[in-house]
Amino acid sequence: MRLSFRVAAAVAATALAGCTRSSPPPQAAATVKVGAVFSLTGNAAAYGAQQKAAVQLAVDEVNKGGTLKNLALELVLEDDGTNPQQGIAVFDRLINTNKVSVILGPTLSTLAEAADPRAQAQKTPVIAVSNTKPNAITTIGDYIWRVSLTEAQVIPSALSTAREKLGFKTAALLYGDDDAFTKAGFDVMKSALEKAGVKILGIQTFSTKDRDFDAQLTALKGLKPDVLLVSALVEQAGSIAVQARQLGYAGPIMGGNGFNSTKFIQLAGPAAEGVLVGTAWNRASNDPVNQSFIAAMKARGTDPDQFAAQAYSGILVVAEAIRQAGFKGGRDDIRDGFSKVKDLPTPLGRFSFLPNRDGDHPAAVQIVKGGRFEILQ
Amino acid sequence: MGQQIVNGVFLGSIYALFALGYTLVFGVLDILNLAHQAVFMLCAYFALLIVLHLHLPMFFAFPAAVLAGGLLGLGVERVAFRPLRGRADSNVSGLISSIALATVLEALALQIFGPDVERFPFGIVPDRTLHLGDAVVSELQVVIIAIALAMLLALTWVVRWTALGRRIRAVAESPAAARVLGVDVDRVIAASFFVSSALGGAAGVLFGLAFNNVSPDMGRTVELKGLAVIILGGMGSMPGAAIAGFALGLVEVFTVAKLGSSYRDAVAFGILFLVLVLRPRGLLGSRALREA
């Protein structure tokens, strides 16, 4: 029947295409394949670009530094397109065709919730380097680990530091209700505000496709809050800041993790001045590991942001896990190695895993001054 | 309250401008050109490129982008609609081919410009603000509303009082009859597309300026809202599109203010639905519904 012949022909053609995929050049030493799935296109592409640059740097440095004896890391990078179906397909390919030992990513929590279960089911460790949704991700299973601090770990301390400096009593909230990450950020902001006894005057939402926030901002501004908290992805964060200032809202604005990107400053321009952002990465830290990371990234043409720092640290954690497992790079070796990582020096500070496989290291608050992120001292 | 009215009028002016182009083509050809939103998006990028790379001010970039929009419209008509002219199901197949062309254009934009959001450089337009009572209006917003109104008036004038307008109306009534009367139908259709897409392009540049946001998918939501606007206003009615555009802008803004932003989009589609079910010809549409 015509139908089955066509489908069969198409499948056969794809099979041929798959079989002629080029294999990596032969290495003198043994290689450990490290997969990385980031959003190189789509809504989260700004973060993905930083992550890509950082892991490439980290892999090069680990290989040059020879700390893994005769093992070399081989990076296999894929794009999830900020699309869950694509993320699932890409995970399958990395696990079964490329046969990676571990996967870094994906960029957004929404995608992680779709794709990580497949890695768990196929016993491949995943190390999340930018998923910040609390009480999730690592709960998928024992192969899923996390370097990035959750919003629940960053926001409350950032909020209390900000409150010490600025002393606000009332707040308004604006958040994106159709993304796992921005919604989780909102939940944490709300509970942190309530715990601190700050009165919430109003809450507004938007969708990741929105470009116009005038209506919501006008409504919130009318309530005269002392501070405006916003949980948004970077592309909208910029517009929100600009539109808020344009409408005449002069009070402080505090953003969640989505604001943690130089792209935000680029998009918001003068409106970014004075915006506060909780951060998992203290870029002003004088720790030599941090400083040399920043210098090396800049030498490669990228001014690093938190996403870069976390992705870079993710590779360091993977390398350490391999070391702890006795210089073995199998999937279970790496998983077991993770549990032995303690006080590892990274740009994020001394890193360890918590018993629930989430990450643990100190957090900070930033303020935008003169077009740059600075630590709020 | 006053501020929300300003917000609503501002948003509405962009919706109106976008919908005008949609409804013009529908009035003439009984066809929905879903590539309109791609032209909207490409013209915003075009203006952006002129500003960023040729370092010319908006004063030049805007008309250039509008002109480019018109030319793109000619291309759209030639590629996606003209070859289908004779066919029996040309409305539906035209719809589909315009969707296809829009997808191709969006893919090109994605490949060339990347998926990131861009913005016009700061200071490209004056950013002084004015105060009307307790409302804040930026100069940019005033200019945008003024341009939208000016284009609406210009279009109405062209259609009502120029020779081209008469020919457009003749073709809209009946292409066959118009041809018999000596009207070059092909040219009139091309001209309609030119004007329609020029309007769409203008809307795109203004949108990009208004919301500091130019990205390959910026046309998608506006496209769907645009559908609600032309249905509400009445397909083929230009004053209808204008009024409905402003109405939708205001309704959306007040929905957000009173009910919260979750229902913002639902309002547009709810209106769309109610109108189609209860009064398909919309507010000012006078054409009888033609068969598919």
Add this chain to the structure above:
Amino acid sequence: MSGVGGLGDFWLTYQSTVAFVGLNGLLALSVYTTLSCGQLSLAQAGFMALGAYTSALLTLHTSAPFPAVLLAGTLAPALVAVPLGLPVLRLHGVFLAIATIGFGEVVRIFFVNLEATNGALGLVAIPQRAGLAGIYGALAAALFVLWRIRGSRAGYALEAIREDEPAARTMGIDASAYKLSMLVLGAAFAGLAGALDAHFSFMVAPASYSFGRVVDMLVYAVVGGSAAFYGPVVGAAFLTLLPEVLREIGGRLGLEPGPLRLFVNGLVLLLVVLFLPNGLVSLPRRVRRYVAGRRAEAHAP
């Protein structure tokens, strides 16, 4: 890469693609049902969402067996299609298309705002109860139903309505009843696909049921060809597999996979609408005619 091991890995990598081919085929058929009587209905993403959510909720909150869950997912949108169809099918052509687009969006927004289903974040951790067997079984069942309709009196009636509705009515065909039935059938197919997808992809989220999704379904149906009842499945297979094949080529040319896939979809659709209006399934006939014509020329005196 060779041997059984290689093919096994290939299978594991691409099994989700094969599954999506089946699902997309079913979705394409759901658009086809209304196209077959001349109506362009674009509500299928909304129906798919209803099927997906209904079935996911049942699985997560009750211990209903999978077949029952699937049945619920199929019936829920079918039931909704009736009150939708009655007013909406009075509209024609573009107006019907727009009204159904509106319906699809309203459903999506409804789910975005429904706290009980986590709003925009949707439901996750749905156990994977649907596999290739279930998906292709459903697809086969749908094809069977359409095949039976084709050959029956109903099939001729649908054809007549598609050709010329007023004429069909004068001949005594109850066009409204047929159109409604096709809408309901299409809703059932879409709901079934939604339920299967939910139980294959671990999650349901409103973003998957957008206007863009139903455009994809339309593209499959049109590219495959709506003249034959299996046409849409061909289109779905072609367009689901093509990007995978092109990924290699695109990568070597330095093209991004996202834009490339969009571009190919759009270009194929455009070419088909302009030059091959009856879709890919009409290609063999056309080639045969062309070849026969050439042969006749060669033998001409």
